[in-house]
Amino acid sequence: MVDCSRVRTTHPTPREQSMLARGWSSAAGRAPLSAATMAAKFSSQALWNSSRRMKRRFVIPRKGHWSYKPCSSAFDSNGCRNGGITSSDIVEREYADLNLKDLYGAGQIGRVRIRQHVNPLGSSFSVPGEVPDWDDVFNNSKLPLMVDIGSGSGRLLIWLAKRFPESRNYLGLEIRHKLIQRCQFWAKEICLRNIHFLSCNATISFERLVSSYPGPLVFVTILCPDPHFKKRHHKRRVLQKPLVDSILNNLITEGQVLLQSDVLQVAMDMRDQFDLRIDVLKHIDAIDDSFSCDEDGWLQYNPIGIRTEREIHAEFEGAKIYRRLYQKI
Numbered sequence: 001m002v003d004c005s006r007v008r009t010t011h012p013t014p015r016e017q018s019m020l021a022r023g024w025s026s027a028a029g030r031a032p033l034s035a036a037t038m039a040a041k042f043s044s045q046a047l048w049n050s051s052r053r054m055k056r057r058f059v060i061p062r063k064g065h066w067s068y069k070p071c072s073s074a075f076d077s078n079g080c081r082n083g084g085i086t087s088s089d090i091v092e093r094e095y096a097d098l099n100l101k102d103l104y105g106a107g108q109i110g111r112v113r114i115r116q117h118v119n120p121l122g123s124s125f126s127v128p129g130e131v132p133d134w135d136d137v138f139n140n141s142k143l144p145l146m147v148d149i150g151s152g153s154g155r156l157l158i159w160l161a162k163r164f165p166e167s168r169n170y171l172g173l174e175i176r177h178k179l180i181q182r183c184q185f186w187a188k189e190i191c192l193r194n195i196h197f198l199s200c201n202a203t204i205s206f207e208r209l210v211s212s213y214p215g216p217l218v219f220v221t222i223l224c225p226d227p228h229f230k231k232r233h234h235k236r237r238v239l240q241k242p243l244v245d246s247i248l249n250n251l252i253t254e255g256q257v258l259l260q261s262d263v264l265q266v267a268m269d270m271r272d273q274f275d276l277r278i279d280v281l282k283h284i285d286a287i288d289d290s291f292s293c294d295e296d297g298w299l300q301y302n303p304i305g306i307r308t309e310r311e312i313h314a315e316f317e318g319a320k321i322y323r324r325l326y327q328k329i
């Protein structure tokens with residue numbers, strides 16, 4: 001059953017504030033819903049959608065008349081967000097040393113309006129991405145490579161590339177072209193020569209791109225991929241069997257794969273696909289006892305050292321992040 005106390009809310013509107021003052025009755029002023037109906041409303045999908053809207057105002061689900069209660073950590077006693085802080089503020093704070101916000105002023109590109117959903121099965125995404133000249137895009141194209149599949153805003157990779165300039169190259173694959181444009185803009189502004197972003201459908205482009213890279217593939221991440229909740233849309237999920245096979249074929253021995261999601265069903269789907277390959281993989285806790293898992297086998301800590309943007313938004317809402325870290329044997 002879904003924990004309703006996790007439900008996220010952004011700053012309430014005046015109307016909602018007055019309802020809060022009246023004791024959290026239902027949003028439409030009707031009788032509160034039963035516990036069972038509440039649980040259904042707060043399915044994973046409702047939670048995921050609601051946190052996607054979090055940068056907007058306090059949103060009541062379109063047809064909903066549900067009652068809701070604020071996450072205690074996010075609200076003060078007046079029903080206001082703690083210090084007016086939003087998860088976007090936390091993203092800026094965690095990535096403050098990149099100073100990307102200041103770069104927004106350098107052009108309109110920082111303020112891109114981005115489509116929320118892209119259908120990777122659309123005809124425009126059915127062709128694999130062009131292989132770049134690796135010597136052109138990286139200073140040293142023989143360095144070990146990390147690939148982030150569905151790199152989103154790209155902040156995570158930029159942060160890593162800046163922190164470890166000599167040891168690895170970083171490649172972000174992202175289907176939304178405008179995000180890639182901004183990532184490339186940022187990487188160029190920071191003068192990073194060990195990072196590259198490609199606009200492509202990673203599901204069908206990974207093999208061609210990575211198999212042409214001159215150095216070893218050492219780390220692949222799939223972090224909070226789009227969930228595509230409906231069963232008939234599962235085929236739109238980025239991780240499909242050919243991609244699993246391609247990752248494992250290209251990864252070097254002792255190379256690692258990190259999977260994570262704030263949606264349990266998505267995390268389980270990814271886990272099941274990699275667990276099937278115990279012929280070539282081990283979960284990290286079986287190799288290194290400094291990594292611990294909870295009783296369900298999910299890694300207890302973020303092993304990267306910084307959270308992705310989606311991870312920050314989800315944790316702000318009180319969601320749990322489900323992680324698995326595999327190593328090739």
Ligand SMILES: C[S@@+](CC[C@H](N)C(=O)[O-])C[C@H]1O[C@@H](n2cnc3c(N)ncnc32)[C@H](O)[C@@H]1O
Pocket residue numbers: 118120149150151152153173174175176200201202203222223224225226237238308309310311
């Ligand atoms: C929920 S976001 C997560 C972004 C980032 N990994 C994070 O954790 O903040 C998922 C990202 O995957 C991208 N994506 C979805 N399907 C993709 C595909 N087939 N190939 C490449 N990127 C994809 C989406 O455009 C989106 O930016």
